[in-house]
Amino acid sequence: xKKVLILLNVLLIASSATLSAQSDSAKKxxxxxxxxxxxxxxxxxEACLRCHGExxxxxxxxxxxxxxxxxxxxxxxxxxxxxYSMVHKSFACLDCHSYDYEVFPHAYELRLEPTFTCLDCHxxxxxxxxxxxxxxxxxxxxxxxxxxxxxxxxxWKCHDPHSYRTFVRDDEKxxxxxxxxxxxxxxxxxxxxSRFELLTDKDEIDLLDTHxxxxxxxxxxxxxxxxxxxxxxxxxxxxxxxxxxxxxxVRNCIECHSSSSxxxxxxxxxxxxxxxxxxxxxxxxxxxxxxxxGANRNxxxxxxxxxxxxxxxxxxxxxIVARIIFKK
Amino acid sequence: xxxxxxxxxxxxxxxxxLNALCILLLIATGISMYYADPGRPLIEFSxxxxxxxxxxxxxxxxxxxxxxxxxxxxxxxxxxxxxKGIINRLIKQGxxxxxxxxxxxxxxxxxxEKRKFNPLQxxxxxxxxYLAVPFVIISGLGLMFPESVLKAPFGVGGILITDILxxxxxxxxxxxxxxxxxxxTIGASKSANFKSIVNGYALVEEDEEEED
Ligand code: HEM
Numbered sequence: 226x227k228k229v230l231i232l233l234n235v236l237l238i239a240s241s242a243t244l245s246a247q248s249d250s251a252k253k254x255x256x257x258x259x260x261x262x263x264x265x266x267x268x269x270x271e272a273c274l275r276c277h278g279e280x281x282x283x284x285x286x287x288x289x290x291x292x293x294x295x296x297x298x299x300x301x302x303x304x305x306x307x308x309y310s311m312v313h314k315s316f317a318c319l320d321c322h323s324y325d326y327e328v329f330p331h332a333y334e335l336r337l338e339p340t341f342t343c344l345d346c347h348x349x350x351x352x353x354x355x356x357x358x359x360x361x362x363x364x365x366x367x368x369x370x371x372x373x374x375x376x377x378x379x380x381w382k383c384h385d386p387h388s389y390r391t392f393v394r395d396d397e398k399x400x401x402x403x404x405x406x407x408x409x410x411x412x413x414x415x416x417x418x419s420r421f422e423l424l425t426d427k428d429e430i431d432l433l434d435t436h437x438x439x440x441x442x443x444x445x446x447x448x449x450x451x452x453x454x455x456x457x458x459x460x461x462x463x464x465x466x467x468x469x470x471x472x473x474x475v476r477n478c479i480e481c482h483s484s485s486s487x488x489x490x491x492x493x494x495x496x497x498x499x500x501x502x503x504x505x506x507x508x509x510x511x512x513x514x515x516x517x518x519g520a521n522r523n524x525x526x527x528x529x530x531x532x533x534x535x536x537x538x539x540x541x542x543x544x545i546v547a548r549i550i551f552k553k
Numbered sequence: 554x555x556x557x558x559x560x561x562x563x564x565x566x567x568x569x570x571l572n573a574l575c576i577l578l579l580i581a582t583g584i585s586m587y588y589a590d591p592g593r594p595l596i597e598f599s600x601x602x603x604x605x606x607x608x609x610x611x612x613x614x615x616x617x618x619x620x621x622x623x624x625x626x627x628x629x630x631x632x633x634x635x636x637k638g639i640i641n642r643l644i645k646q647g648x649x650x651x652x653x654x655x656x657x658x659x660x661x662x663x664x665x666e667k668r669k670f671n672p673l674q675x676x677x678x679x680x681x682x683y684l685a686v687p688f689v690i691i692s693g694l695g696l697m698f699p700e701s702v703l704k705a706p707f708g709v710g711g712i713l714i715t716d717i718l719x720x721x722x723x724x725x726x727x728x729x730x731x732x733x734x735x736x737x738t739i740g741a742s743k744s745a746n747f748k749s750i751v752n753g754y755a756l757v758e759e760d761e762e763e764e765d
Pocket of ligand 1: 576577
C-alpha cells in the first residue's frame with residue numbers, strides 16, 4: 226500500500242514537471258522515471274536514498290511537529306546516477322543490506338554484520354566464467370592489501386558497491402578512459418589519507434615523491450595504470466589483482482618501452498585479443514591510443530629503413546672497391 | 554692552380570664540431586630507445602632518454618648559432634643557390650663521383666674561394682640544414698612538450714604522427730651522416746677534408762671566371 230502511494234506521488238511530481246518548469250524536485254522525479262528502465266525497485270530505493278542520496282536529510286518528530294535538518298556524512302552519500310549505471314544497477318538496496326536498515330537510527334549490530342562477498346553470488350557460476358572470479362579471489366588473497374589487513378580489506382574497497390562499472394572490457398570506452406577510471410580506484414585511498422588510514426597504521430605515502438624517478442610522471446599516470454607496475458601478470462585474468470610489495474614493482478623502463486612490452490599483456494590485452502590478426506603491425510593496437518617509445522615499432526617502416534640503410538652501405542662499398550682498384 | 558686558403562671560419566668550425574657531436578649522440582641514444590629490448594642492452598633506457606633530451610636542447614642552440622651566423626656573416630652566401638639548371642649540375646657531379654673520378658677526369662665544379670661546395674654538397678647541405686635539422690628540432694621539442702602538439706589531426710594521435718616524423722627525419726639524418734663522412738674522404742687526400750674542417754684551411758683552386 227505504502228509502495229503504491231509513493232509511486233503515485235512520484236508520478237504526480239513527474240507529470241507536474243512538464244507543467245511547472247524545471248523545479249529541482251521535478252527534475253529529480255524525471256530522472257527517477259528514467260532509472261525505472263534499468264531497475265524495478267527505484268521507488269523502494271528512494272526510501273533509503275531520501276537520506277543517502279542527499280547531502281542532508283530531515284528528521285521529523287511527528288508528535289511535536291518539529292523538523293531538523295542534518296548533514297549526511299560524505300562517505301555515506303550515494304549518487305543516483307552512478308548507482309543506476311553500475312554493474313548491479315538492477316538491485317534494490319535491500320538485496321545486499323538487511324531489512325533492518327529500514328529503521329532509523331540503524332541498529333548497532335547491523336554495522337558488524339558481514340557483507341556478501343563477490344564470490345557468494347558469482348563464484349563457480351557459468352554465466353560469469355569469462356571473469357574468472359575464482360582466480361581473482363586467489364590473486365587478491367595473495368596481494369599486499371589482503372595480507373596487510375585481512376579482516377577489513379575486501380573486494381568492495383576497490384569495487385565501490387554503489388558505483389562499480391567495468392571499463393577495461395567495455396569496447397565503447399577508450400583505453401584512456403579505462404586508465405583514468407582504474408587509477409582513480411587506487412587513488413581513492415592512495416591520495417585520500419582519510420580512507421587510507423582506516424585500513425592501516427602506516428603514515429601517509431606521497432605518491433609524487435615515491436614515483437619521482439619516473440620522468441614525465443603526469444604523462445605516465447595518464448597512459449598506464451598503477452597495476453601495470455604493481456601487479457604480476459597472469460594469463461587467465463584480464464585485470465591483474467595480485468598487487469605486490471613495492472620492491473617487486475616494475476621500475477625497468479624496458480618492460481614497457483620495448484617491442485615485448487608488458488602493456489600488451491595487461492593494458493592492451495583486451496584490444497590485443499580483439500584485434501589480433503587484423504593488423505600486421507607490431508603492437509598496432511597501441512598506435513591509436515599512445516605512442517610508447519620502443520613499443521610501437523612499425524614493421525613496414527622499420528623494414529624499409531633497414532633496406533635503405535643496407536643499400537646505402539652497399540653503394541658506398543662498391544665505391545670503395547672501385548677506388549681501391551683505380552687507386553683514387 | 555691550387556692554393557691553401559682559409560676556407561672555414563672559426564665559428565663555423567666550432568659549430569660543426571658541436572653539431573657533429575650532438576648528432577652522433579642523438580643517433581646513438583635515439584637508436585637505443587627505438588630498439589629498446591631487454592635482451593639487447595644498448596644504452597640504458599632512462600639514461601638514453603635523459604641524454605637524448607639534453608643533447609637535443611644543445612643541438613637546438615647549436616642550430617641557432619648556425620642559423621644566425623649564416624644570416625649575419627658571409628658564410629650564408631654559400632647556402633643560396635640558383636635553381637635553374639640544378640638538375641644538370643647535380644647529374645654532372647654525380648657522374649663525376651660514379652665514373653669521372655675513376656677515369657681521371659677533372660672535377661666539374663672544383664672548390665674555389667667563391668664556390669665552397671660542389672652542387673651535390675650544396676643541395677644536400679641546404680636540405681639538411683634548412684629542412685631536416687629544423688624539422689627534427691621542432692618535432693623533438695613537440696615530443697618534449699607533448700601538450701603543445703595538436704591532439705588528433707586526422708583521428709590518429711598527434712603525438713604518434715610527430716613521433717613517426719621525428720624518427721623518420723632522424724633516420725634520414727643518419728643516412729646523410731654516413732654519406733657525408735664517406736664523401737669527405739674524397740679530397741686532395743683521404744684525410745684532407747677532415748683536417749680542413751678542424752683547422753679551417755683547405756686546398757682550393759684559383760677562382761675561375763664563370764660562376765656556378
Ligand atoms: C662526425 C660526424 C661528421 C664529420 C666527420 C663531418 C665532416 C665534415 C667535413 C670533413 C666537412 C668539410 C666538407 C667538405 O670539405 O666536403 C664538413 C662540412 C659540413 N658538414 Fe659535416 N661532418 C660530420 C657531421 C655533420 C653533421 C651531423 C652535419 C649536419 C647535420 C654536418 C653538416 C655539415 C655542413 C653543413 C658542412 C658545410 C660546413 C660549412 O658551412 O662550411 N656535418 N663536415
